[in-house]
Structures are given as C-alpha cells and as structure tokens.
Amino acid sequence: MAHLDTIPQRGTRHLPPLDKGNYNKRLGMVAVIATFGGLLFGYDTGVLNGALSFISSYFNITPWEQGLVTFVLLIGAATGSFLGGRISDRYGRRAFIIALAVLFFIGTSGSVLSLRFDVLLVFRFVLGLAVGGASVTVPVYLAEVAPFEKRGSLVSRNELMIVTGQFLAFLINAIIGNTFASNPDVWRYMLSVAAVPAFVLFFGMLRMPESPRWLVSQGRNAEALAVLRTMRSPERAAAEMAEVHELAEEERLERLGSWKEVLTTPWTRRLLFIGFGIGIFQQLTGINSMMYYGTQVLEQAGFDRNAALSFNVLNGVASVLPMLVALYIINRVSRRSMMITGFIGTTTAHIGVGLVGILLPEDSLIRPWILLAFILMFIAMMQATIGPLAWLMISEIFPLRMRGLMIGASVLVLWLTNAVVALMFPALVAVMGFGTFLVFAVIGFVAIAFTVKFLPETRGRSLEEFEETFKSGALSSPK
Incomplete structure (x- = not known):
C-alpha cells in the first residue's frame, strides 16, 4: 500500500544510514513471506472467476445463487477486516497472521470437499474472514518491521501480490479448466491450489519476527530491540528504538477520538463523508465484477468456455502491469487529477462495453473482440488510477486522533459495497x-x-499539514 510513504517520519533525520549487508536480505525475506497473505487474498477472490461456471453446473444454481458464492466471502472479509485490527493489537501481528494461514487452509479445504451448496457457502465465509484479516494485518505488519526509507516500497508489495494472486488464479483456472473441462470436479482442483501458499505462509511466519512496534506497545522493549537487530545494524537498531516509541505513541493517540466527536464536528463529519464516497465509488466502478465474473462476461460476449478462461488471463495482465505504473507515478502527480482521469476513463470504457454489447448482433465475428478490448481498457485504467488511489487517499485524509475509527469505517463501507455489487451482478x-x-x-x-466537487488534494502535504488546512477551511473547495 503506497500510502505509507506519506506518513511523516519524526525522529528519523539523524538515524544512522542503512547498510547493504545481510540485514536487508532478512528484511526482504520477511516481506516475501508476509505478502503470501496478500497473494492468498488475491487468489481466493479471483479463483471464482473461472471456477464459478463449473460450480454452477455441479450444483445447478441460479444467477442469484452464483452471486451468493462471492457475496458470503466478501461479508466474511468485511467482518474479518473489522475485527482483525483489534485481534492483532491484542495477540500480535505475527501470531494473527499465523492464525490466518490456518483459517485460509480450513476455508480452502472445506470448500474443496463440499458436497452441498450450503456447506460451500459456510466455508467461503470462513475464507472471507481470512481475506479480511489479511487485508488489514499484513500491511500493518510490513509497515512496522520496515525502516522508514523502505516503508512505502515494502508495504506496496502487498498490493502487488494481491493483483498477482488474481492473475495467477486466472492463469491456473485457464490451465486446469482447459485440461480437465469434462471432469465435473474441475472446480475443486482450481480451489485446492490455494492450500499451497497457505502452507508457505504458516510455516514461513513461524520463522519470522514479531513487529517491534507491537512489542514496544506491550512493554517488551528488550525483545523489540532484539528483533530490530536481526534486520538492522546494531547502531541503527539502537537509534531506531526512539522512532518505534514515537510510532507507538501515535498509535495511542489514534485511539483517543470517539464516534461522538467524529459525528458532531462538522469538518470531521465532512471528511468521513468523503472517505465513504471514495470507498463506495471505487467499488461501484464494477472492477470486482470483472475480477469475480470475468470468465462469465467473456462467455456472454461470444467466446466459448475454454476460450473465455484463456482470454480472462489478459484481465490479470491488465491488472498487474498498470499497477506497476501506478506505484511509480502515484507520488509524482496530482491525486485529484489522477482520480478524475481514472473515472473518466472507466466511464468511457463502460459506455463502450454497453453499446457494443447491445448494438452489435450476437453472431457478429468482431463483437467478442471489441468487447474484450473495452474490458481490458476498463481494467487497465482502473488499476492504474482509482484502485490504488482509493486506499492511498483513505489513509491520508483523516486526523490522527480519529484515524483508526474513520479508516476502519471507510474500509468497512468499501467491503460492504463490494459485497453488494458481487451479489447483484450475475x-x-x-x-x-x-x-x-x-x-x-x-x-x-x-x-x-463527486470527485470534482469534494475530493481534496493531499499530494505534497504531510498528514498534519493537511489536517490543519482542512480544519481551517482552506481545502473546503478543492481546486
């Protein structure tokens, strides 16, 4: 999540520089293992894209029930994201990620072995709990073990792993679907692949350290220093303990705000409205309708099932490559301009898909290819702009004392909107x-x-500076 680049780094100006020894390799390994949580997030939300048509045939379910398969996972994710922060605060980031790996395995195994549709729904909900927990815990863990110089780039790897997980789901679906298309249990093979990264996450995290920031919050300073020494030089680790203490104090301040204060203060109420709007409109682009149901859409466009599975891999490519571009430019251009450009691009692509799908006859040879081109345009524009920007701006606009409450509420609204779109789309x-x-x-x-009228510009401002200028009304009419 690139938004952590924007967090002001107090106390870092006089830290000893990072060296290029084995400490960096250890830090890199921590990031690789932890982001398997993001990979599982992406795979488990993307695998239905190819598996759903086979599940529909196996259980003989209606379009409404097809939406329910995805909906229950997303309701689980909303629940997991809402509870995950508090659980990891109490028991530790590392311990909770290990528990999430177990939950991923239970949800995957139960889904694969389900002989009844209602049982499948139960285990999809369990998977959703793991997805939601990972969505809030893995980025926090990475942010808390990383040095400030590398915090943004390390945490952004989780975003990249999410879209990579979706891409791998599309690719594996295409391979398995085309190889075992006549086997009624082919969807079980697709879902079972997620057990592999769950094993890697579980056994890998057993060897990873706990977050030094969490250890400090528990008064375990000696353990926190020992952890830092495994990923920093001794001089840097000792100096950085002061920064960890400051970050722990920021965490304490985040919990001082109350809902009464948020809702009764005009400027914070306005910010909450903007945060909800960002989350809602990001999901109402329909991006996840393509991430969850892209194969079915391509079948409706005119491709047969096997061809739809294969071409759906392009949807994954159109997610990963633009995401790399977004991570490169996101701190170099205006947030507002980038968001407005994104909505203009996705809306144009939607008009193209809708008009071509309605006006061209279904037996037209060019219809499927034009629809595919507009769909890829939509996904690429979304992932290069609105997708990462929504998370970034939600993290930037809220005041420190209420940040935990307001980000949690905005992310919950985002997940619930995602769930409604997933349920209704089929x-x-x-x-x-x-x-x-x-x-x-x-x-x-x-x-x-909404973006033109309400969205403030946050680029080039520290979080505290933005808070003061918005509170004074200087950003009330963003231009």
Missing part, C-alpha cells in the same frame, strides 16, 4: 445483459461530479 447481467455496464457508466458520471 442477476443484473441475466436480466439486462451488457446494459448492466451502462448502469456503471451512469454511476461513473456521479463519481466524476
């Missing part, structure tokens, strides 16, 4: 066909108006 497509994308286009125009 049923809407069954009734409206590609006209569904014109509905997304209408919402896109509302999102553009």
Whole structure:
C-alpha cells in the first residue's frame, strides 16, 4: 500500500544510514513471506472467476445463487477486516497472521470437499474472514518491521501480490479448466491450489519476527530491540528504538477520538463523508465484477468456455502491469487529477462495453473482440488510477486522533459495497445483459461530479499539514 510513504517520519533525520549487508536480505525475506497473505487474498477472490461456471453446473444454481458464492466471502472479509485490527493489537501481528494461514487452509479445504451448496457457502465465509484479516494485518505488519526509507516500497508489495494472486488464479483456472473441462470436479482442483501458499505462509511466519512496534506497545522493549537487530545494524537498531516509541505513541493517540466527536464536528463529519464516497465509488466502478465474473462476461460476449478462461488471463495482465505504473507515478502527480482521469476513463470504457454489447448482433465475428478490448481498457485504467488511489487517499485524509475509527469505517463501507455489487451482478447481467455496464457508466458520471466537487488534494502535504488546512477551511473547495 503506497500510502505509507506519506506518513511523516519524526525522529528519523539523524538515524544512522542503512547498510547493504545481510540485514536487508532478512528484511526482504520477511516481506516475501508476509505478502503470501496478500497473494492468498488475491487468489481466493479471483479463483471464482473461472471456477464459478463449473460450480454452477455441479450444483445447478441460479444467477442469484452464483452471486451468493462471492457475496458470503466478501461479508466474511468485511467482518474479518473489522475485527482483525483489534485481534492483532491484542495477540500480535505475527501470531494473527499465523492464525490466518490456518483459517485460509480450513476455508480452502472445506470448500474443496463440499458436497452441498450450503456447506460451500459456510466455508467461503470462513475464507472471507481470512481475506479480511489479511487485508488489514499484513500491511500493518510490513509497515512496522520496515525502516522508514523502505516503508512505502515494502508495504506496496502487498498490493502487488494481491493483483498477482488474481492473475495467477486466472492463469491456473485457464490451465486446469482447459485440461480437465469434462471432469465435473474441475472446480475443486482450481480451489485446492490455494492450500499451497497457505502452507508457505504458516510455516514461513513461524520463522519470522514479531513487529517491534507491537512489542514496544506491550512493554517488551528488550525483545523489540532484539528483533530490530536481526534486520538492522546494531547502531541503527539502537537509534531506531526512539522512532518505534514515537510510532507507538501515535498509535495511542489514534485511539483517543470517539464516534461522538467524529459525528458532531462538522469538518470531521465532512471528511468521513468523503472517505465513504471514495470507498463506495471505487467499488461501484464494477472492477470486482470483472475480477469475480470475468470468465462469465467473456462467455456472454461470444467466446466459448475454454476460450473465455484463456482470454480472462489478459484481465490479470491488465491488472498487474498498470499497477506497476501506478506505484511509480502515484507520488509524482496530482491525486485529484489522477482520480478524475481514472473515472473518466472507466466511464468511457463502460459506455463502450454497453453499446457494443447491445448494438452489435450476437453472431457478429468482431463483437467478442471489441468487447474484450473495452474490458481490458476498463481494467487497465482502473488499476492504474482509482484502485490504488482509493486506499492511498483513505489513509491520508483523516486526523490522527480519529484515524483508526474513520479508516476502519471507510474500509468497512468499501467491503460492504463490494459485497453488494458481487451479489447483484450475475442477476443484473441475466436480466439486462451488457446494459448492466451502462448502469456503471451512469454511476461513473456521479463519481466524476463527486470527485470534482469534494475530493481534496493531499499530494505534497504531510498528514498534519493537511489536517490543519482542512480544519481551517482552506481545502473546503478543492481546486
């Protein structure tokens, strides 16, 4: 998550520089192992993209029930993200990530072995709990073990691993689906692959250290210093303990705000409205309708099942490559301009998909290819702009004393909107066909108006500076 680049780094100006010894290799290994949580997040949300049509045939379910398979995972994710922060605060980041690895394995195994549709839904909910817990805990863990010079780049690896997990899900679905298409249990093979990274996460995290920031918050200073010495030079580790203490104090301050204060103070109430809007409109682009149901959409476009599975891999490519571009430019250009450009691009692509899908006859040879081109344009524009920007801006706009409450509420709203879109999309497509994308286009125009009118510019300002200027009204009319 690139947003951690923006956190002001107090007390770091006189720290000894990082050396290039084995300490960096140890830190890199910590990041690799922990981000398997992000990989599982991506794989478990993306695997249904190819598996769902086989699940539908196996259980003979309706379009509404197809949406339910994804919906229960996302409700689980919303629950897991809401509870995950408090659980990791109490028991530790490392311990909770290990528990999440077990939960990923239980959810995967139960889903693979399900003989009844209702049992499958139960274990998809369990997987959702793990996904939601990982979505809030892994970035925090990475931020707390990383030195300030590398915090943004290390934490951003989790975002990259999420879209990589989705890409791998699409690719593996295509391979398994085309190889075992006649086997009614092919969907079980697709889902079972997630057990492998769950094993890696579990056994890998057993060898990883606890967050030094969490250890300090528990008064375990000697252990925190010992952890830092495994990833820093002795001089740097000793000097950095002061920074860890300051970060722990920031965490304490985050818990001082109350909901009463948030809701009764006009400027914080306005910021909460903006945070909710960012989360809602990011999801109402319909991006996850393509991440969850892309294969089904391509089948409706005119490709057969095997071809749809294969071409859906391009959706993954169109997520990963633009995400790399976004991570490069996100701190170099205006947040507002980038967000507005993103909504204009996605809305244009939606109009293209909707009109081509409605106006061109279904037996047209060029119809599937034009639809594929517009779909790829939509995904690439989304992942290069709105996707990462939404998380970044949600992390930037809230005041320190209420940041925990307000980010938690905004992320919860984002997950719930995601769940509603996932539930409704198959049923809407069954009734409206590609006209569904014109509905997304209408919402896109509302999102553009919201962004132009309400979204403040945060680039180039520290979090404290932004808070003071917004509180004074200087950013109330962002231009």
